[in-house]
Amino acid sequence: MADSNALITDPLLLECLQVAERTRALCHELLTLVETNTPTDSTPLPDHIFQEKARKQKQLNTLTAHLKSLHRTVILQAREAKEAVTEKRKEVDRLHLLLQNLYYEQRHLRGEVKACRDFPHQYTALPLIPESEFLEQHPEHGESTPHELMIARLHNEKAMREDLERQRKELLAKKQALIAENKRRKDDLANLDEQLQMFIESAKPIQATFQKQY
Template sequence: MPLVDPPSALPPAPELVVDKLRDLVSSSYLNHDASTIHIRAGALFARLKALNRNANASTRSHKQTTADARHDMDQTHLGLQNFQYEKRHLEREIEKCRQFASIYQDIPLYTLDEFLERAPEDLRTPAILADDLANEHALMLSRLSFELLERQRLEQRQKELQQQKEDLLRQSKAQAATMDNVKSQIDNLVKTATDVQKKISDLAESMPTPSPAS
């Protein structure tokens, strides 16, 4: 049996090296030179240590690869959990929006026909009045804007009417005061005239009656 193995592209399996070490202590090598067997054994032990180092290095490499893969998997799983959480959050927000009861739903609006008849042109353009779902929101905004304009107009008109009412009340009070003053003056004149008339009557009664001509 040859003492030196031929070169190989692949390292031998550890079992083969161990088998060769066992052969060195078998009866087959009893007649071989002891120094040669020691050299052979040293070479096999060196190869076994190299295989052990390679195995340890390979194990560390596989462990690192596994750790990297596990880290990537954990990051992917964490990202998936975050995505699912965000999805549930958005679904809850969408449901809240769907169930939200806005105050505009309780506002008595002009009917659509009244809006089409009375609203300004810029609030009822063809784009706003397009018959599709996307423009329902724009149409409602226009109707609410028109409602606001109308209420502001009516509020301004009420202020104007209130101002006119207050002006008329002031004029009425002024005229009433003037009439009271005139009435007071008339009463004074009537009283004065009555007094003058009484004095004239008293004076006429006190004058002697002229005797008849003889």
């Protein structure tokens, strides 16, 4: 009984055990009373023994009824506890499934993050000026985070390339203008040569006349 009480803490179960123990003890007392006072002949039991037996029998009936009531209450309580445990188990299973889904989603997101980090982004292949040189030219970015610093370097590279593209277009326009000017002058020289040749041809009769006179 002591070991059972050490393992069981529910008040209703403890009461049930205590009533069962009292019932068992009363049964032993009643059996002992009957066995030790059983007459060897047809002589009836003495009145005090008979009254004691009736009193103990009445107590036993009361304890048995109480024990049945406690047993019924314990059964109902156990059934309710079982239903509660079932509901809690369902909730635990649901939370466990949710946790597994979150774990799988976390693993998927980590895979996506790793894929993004390992992806050969185009900006990593750009010939940016060294970070130290950029910071020397733009000291205002000295306290920037690596992400902010990279964005600033990319913007700087974009601005430099746009400026170089503008200069390239200006030089190309100057080149085209010079080519056009050279072509115009070449055409002018060609026209001048043609006019000079025509002048020489037209002057030949005059030259012949002068040669005849002298």
